[in-house]
Amino acid sequence: MSAETHSGHVAHDDHGMAHGEITLSGYLTGFFLSVVLTAVPFYLVMSGVLGDKQVTALVVMAFAAVQIVVHMIYFLHMNTTSEGGWTMMALIFTVVMVVIAMTGSLWVMHHLNINMMPTHEMGRMQ
Amino acid sequence: MSINVNPAQASTAQPIFYVLDEHDHAEGGSTMLGFWIYLMSDCLIFAILFATYGVLGSNYAAGPAPKDLFDLPLVAVNTSMLLLSSITYGFAMLSMERSRIAATQVWLAITGLFGLAFVGIELSEFRHMIHEGATPQRSAFLSSFFTLVGTHGLHVSFGLVWLTTLMVQVWRFGLIEANKRRLMCLSMFWHFLDVVWIGVFTFVYLLGMLR
Numbered sequence: 001m002s003a004e005t006h007s008g009h010v011a012h013d014d015h016g017m018a019h020g021e022i023t024l025s026g027y028l029t030g031f032f033l034s035v036v037l038t039a040v041p042f043y044l045v046m047s048g049v050l051g052d053k054q055v056t057a058l059v060v061m062a063f064a065a066v067q068i069v070v071h072m073i074y075f076l077h078m079n080t081t082s083e084g085g086w087t088m089m090a091l092i093f094t095v096v097m098v099v100i101a102m103t104g105s106l107w108v109m110h111h112l113n114i115n116m117m118p119t120h121e122m123g124r125m126q
Numbered sequence: 127m128s129i130n131v132n133p134a135q136a137s138t139a140q141p142i143f144y145v146l147d148e149h150d151h152a153e154g155g156s157t158m159l160g161f162w163i164y165l166m167s168d169c170l171i172f173a174i175l176f177a178t179y180g181v182l183g184s185n186y187a188a189g190p191a192p193k194d195l196f197d198l199p200l201v202a203v204n205t206s207m208l209l210l211s212s213i214t215y216g217f218a219m220l221s222m223e224r225s226r227i228a229a230t231q232v233w234l235a236i237t238g239l240f241g242l243a244f245v246g247i248e249l250s251e252f253r254h255m256i257h258e259g260a261t262p263q264r265s266a267f268l269s270s271f272f273t274l275v276g277t278h279g280l281h282v283s284f285g286l287v288w289l290t291t292l293m294v295q296v297w298r299f300g301l302i303e304a305n306k307r308r309l310m311c312l313s314m315f316w317h318f319l320d321v322v323w324i325g326v327f328t329f330v331y332l333l334g335m336l337r
Contacts, residue, residue: 022216022219022220022223023220024220027213027216027217027220028213030213030216031209031212031213031216034209034212035209038202038205038206038209038324038327041328041332042198042201042202042205042332045198045332045335045336046198046199053336056336057333057336060328060332060333060336061328061333063328064324064325064328064329067324068321068324068325071212071317071320071321071324072321075212075216075317075320076314076317076318076321083158083159083162086159087158087159087162090159090162090163090166091162091166093166094166094169094170097170097173098169098170098173101170101173101174101177102173102176102177102180105177105178105180105181106177106180106181109181
């Protein structure tokens with residue numbers, strides 16, 4: 001090892017509890033965004049103003065996705081730098097796992113349902 | 127572990143030692159990351175329950191469907207209870223930052239009341255459903271519904287136990303470093319449950335009513 005490689009570990013991250021800034025305005029912003037993002041989907045479903053159920057379902061899911069991000073940022077104080085980026089890493093890993101588990105299950109079970117032999121045909125074969 | 131000797135100085139100066147081991151962490155320094163990873167594992171539990179509900183949610187076995195059972199205005203009230211408890215917990219955290227014990231305790235108590243209202247409304251909803259014969263045994267839809275929503279309700283209930291415990295801790299020992307750390311963990315837990323509830327009211331209740 002040469003003299004140039006000395007700086008092996010100088011600046012260690014402060015592993016303190018610094019989990020983003022906690023501010024009143026942050027909480028209030030998150031709260032008001034959440035109220036809007038909750039009230040609109042409920043209104044859409046209860047009044048049925050969009051008419052088409054498929055469209056309503058997509059809009060409602062989009063609102064949920066946005067609200068989850070709002071909660072992550074304003075209430076859970078997620079950012080890319082807290083704990084040296086490891087909370088973000090754990091979150092990304094979990095999201096990948098969740099997506100695989102959810103889409104995989106729904107996909108596989110949906111095809112099982114489609115390929116299941118209808119009961120009346122089974123009766124005819126006997 | 128290695129010992130390096132700077133060749134340039136080796137003959138003239140003392141040898142220089144470099145310790146490559148991890149240095150000691152302050153007590154509780156890794157708690158927040160550890161608790162976050164616990165929450166992520168909890169997230170996987172809910173993902174499995176959501177997937178189960180997604181697969182079984184339309185198997186009514188000629189029994190009651192979401193339209194016959196769900197009362198959206200009540201769910202909206204329940205959602206607002208949980209959302210309000212989230213913001214009041216935020217106020218408790220702000221008071222904690224400023225070391226105001228009394229204010230922290232008051233906001234924690236208000237949070238607890240909202241949480242209690244949430245669990246109470248959910249239990250009365252369950253009671254009403256079971257009274258109508260929509261028990262978990264009735265159909266695959268109801269089994270997965272009670273498992274998913276019940277697991278969330280159980281989490282909130284245990285959060286309430288934790289909240290009460292911490293209020294006693296703060297009352298007895300004040301806002302010491304350990305109590306602040308515990309309150310921050312509960313804060314993450316509480317907000318996380320609100321995030322899961324977004325999924326529940328969207329996928330179970332709202333999309334259920336659209337079917």
